[in-house]
Amino acid sequence: MYITQVIIIICLLRSIEGRADQIQIYNTIKKLEHLSIDIIMNYMYDYKCVVWVREFEERESIWPVTLNSADVTPPIITISPSVNLSILMTDIFKFKCSGYVIQISDPGYFINHWEEERRLSLDRHKPRFLILPWNQSSPVADQFFNLPQTEFNSDFLLVEVMKGSEKKEEEDIFFKMFTNNFYEPFEIKNRISSIELGIWPSNEDVVWFPDKIANLHGKTIRVATLEYPLYTILEPLEGMEFKLLKEFCKFYNCSLGTVVDDYMWGEIWENKSGNGILGNVYMDKADFGTGAVYSWYNDYKFLDFSYPYLQSKVTVLVPKPKQLPEWRIPFNAFSPSMWAVQMMSIAFTAILIYFLNKNTKILTSGFWEERLGEFSTWSGVIMRSVGMALLQPPAGRLSSGSPLQRFFTLSEVLFLLFTTIYCGALSSILTVPEYYPPIDHPKDLYEAGIPWAADHEAWTYSLKGTSVSYLKGLVKTFEAHDTETLIELAKKGGYGFAIEIMAGGHVTHTAHLSGEMILGLHVMKHELYRTPSVTVLRKGSPYTQQLTDFIHRCLDGGLLLLWEDISLKFLSSRLQTALELSESSNHELNQPIKLKLNHVQGAFIILAIGSTISVFIFLGEKYIHLFCNKHQRFENTFKH
Structure with missing residues (x-):
């Protein structure tokens, strides 16, 4: 009897305890729903949509939160990791959904898929992630924020149910709120991966998604770059673009570290790897990429671009035009079109002389005489026309008032004008050196067939994909060589060399060209292309908007042009002077010389x-x- 009573009491206690657990779960769910709505309405209210990631059916959480679009302002899109996430993520990126509420057993699984889609998609945005608890054994903050994917996004918010504080009443349930340690890199020993923001709902004044870029707490910003004065100088860190980033770090409390390899601007491959500036940023080895990087179309699908600053132009140093040989001077007095007019005049005169002579009786009844000899054959009239062009009158006297006599008079006046013009033109060029036409346009460079060279294929990135035929041809004639080979080619001659002229009119560093070599070259008047410089970042980078705003302020203050001028001290003034003087308008010796x-x-x-x-x-x-x-x-x- 006693044992039976004990069993009954135990069953009653278990029943009461089970009911208490159900009440506790229900209250926790309601509290989590309240928290989710509060976060969405305060921090995601202006988003186009919010993605609600949850498990379905057999894998339900013990705290299955339910979110409806009727409860919040942005539309709610519900997805599950059990379906094809790749297709779903493509649509989500197209919809530009920037808010994510995640309650699944393995949130890292979804973050991995999100990162994969970020790399592939042309749509980009800066997301905010709210991670809700799955159950008591779900990953704690330190475990989740040790995932490598959390290092590059500043807006993570993870919720944990406070242990030991769960009560039967809803008002007694509290949640600890954690965010990722965005300031310290993963390589630091004993790094703390999570930062506790506070307790919800006790800490009502806490900003749950703080602006971590506003104060980076001395974080080292990794910059992929190269030695390229006047843009970037490595020892010391100087140059226009490093000045910009140094001021950025002063404003946002960070420091700069460089990432440099031997591949200069580099490239990105479809196998998700790369090298150089572009590849290091793409593979998250660097936060920024700078060093005369342009808004290259082919790289936009892999990277973010900052606001462009200071347009520069790329042109080519080409061989100066050679002097025309002196034996061509008699032919240079007339242009090809003038020579064509002269020849046509001689031919037209010969034809008219022949037919006037043959048809004198028909044209004029008073003159029936037909002259024989040179006027009666084609060879004769041609020789007579050439003689008239040289101001030689016919040997015999023509009948006064005849059609031939009148035509000869008019023709002599015509050829006298030709001769006078020719003599005047010849005297003006006789002792002034004449040159072949200079190469002053990209089309001239293509037609000349001269190869042009530089130290990297990046010089042609802005030309690839063009529909202009001669620019396509120039891409094919471009050659990329190391500095030693470029020096040899510059000494050898017969090559053009790509140079960049910055917004302030200064030429960037060209290690393979000396002042003496430039004397035999001149700068093309028309550039290959113009393009503004940008800083590249990973797609969806948390720094993009702040960097763009800072660039706007620097442009408004004219600081970038000032920094360009300051950086001139790191370049050879002799080389700058030689390049400035190497203009096509100065390639000729225009002063007359003694007749020889x-x-x-x-x-x-x-x-x-x-x-x-x-x-x-x-x-x-x-x-x-x-x-x-x-x-x-x-x-x-x-x-x-």
Whole structure:
């Protein structure tokens, strides 16, 4: 009897305890729902949508929170990790959902998928994550925030039910709120991964998503860069872009560390790896990437760009035009179009002379005479037209008032004008050196077939994908070499070399060019392309907006141009002067020089060619005449 009573009492106590547990679970769920709504309404109210990540069916949490769009301002999209997350995440990124409320057994699983989609998607945003507890044994804050993915996002909020404080009444349930330690890198020994923000709902004044960028507490910002004055100088950390980042760190309480490899700007590959500035930022080895990085289209799908600052232009140092040979001076007095007009005038005159001579009777009844000799054959009228072009009148006298006489008078006036213009043009260029046309446009460089070179393929990144045919050709003729090879090519000649002219008119450092080498080169007047510089960051970086705002302030104050001028002290002034003087407008010796035999050798060459042709024609005529006479005598002998 006694044992039976004890068993009954134990069952009653267990029943009461089970009911108390159910009440406790119910109150905890209601409290978590209240917390979630409070966080969403205060910190995600202006988002386009909020993603509610939860387990379904057999894997329910002991505290299954329910969120409805009717309870909060942004629309709620509910998903489960048990379905195809890759497809769901693609749509979520397209919808630009920036808020995430996660209550699953393994929140790290979802964060991994989110990171994977971040790398692939062209849509980008800065997310906020609210991690709700799954059960009493769910990962504590230190365990979750030791995940590598939590190092690069500043807005994590993890909720833990306070142990030992769970009560039957809802008002007695409290939650500890944790965020990730965004300030210390994972490599630090004995690093504390989580930071306790406070207790909800006791600490009503606590900001649960604090702006961690506003004060970085001395955090070291890793900058992927290269030695490229005037933009970036490594020893010491100087240059226009390092000045910008140093001032950024003064404002936001951080420090700078450099990440440098041998691949300069580098590249990013589809296998999720890369090198150089671009690759180090993409693989999260660096927070910023700077050093004359442009807004390259092909890299936008992998990285974020800051607001652009100070447009620079890329052009080419090309060989100076060579002086034209002196024998061409007689031909340079007229342009090709003028020579064409002259030849057409001679041909037109010859045709008219021939037909006027043949049709004198028809044209004018009073003049029926048809002149014979040079006016009756095509060879004769052509020679007569050439003679008139040289101001030689016909040998015989023409009948006064005849059509031929009038036409000859008009033609002589025409050719007199041609001759006068030619003599004036010739006298103006006779002792002034003439040069081949300079290469002043990218199209000229392409048509000249001169290869151009620099130290990295990045010089052509802005040209790739262009639809302009000659720019496509220039990409093919580009050659990337190391500094030693570029020095050899500069000494050898026959190459163009890419240079960058900054917004202040200064030329960036060119280690392979000296002042002496530049004397044989000139700067193309028309640039290959213009583009502003940017700083690259990981997609969705928490620094992007603050860096952009800071750049705006620096641009408004004109500081970037000032920093460019200050950085000039790290460059050779002699080289800058040589580059400034190396303009295509200064490539010629424009002062007249003394008349030499070389200046008139063209006329003597024409005379020699004409005399040689005449001699050969004369000998040919003599040979033909002798052959014909011999043939005639043979026929006469055969007849007799």
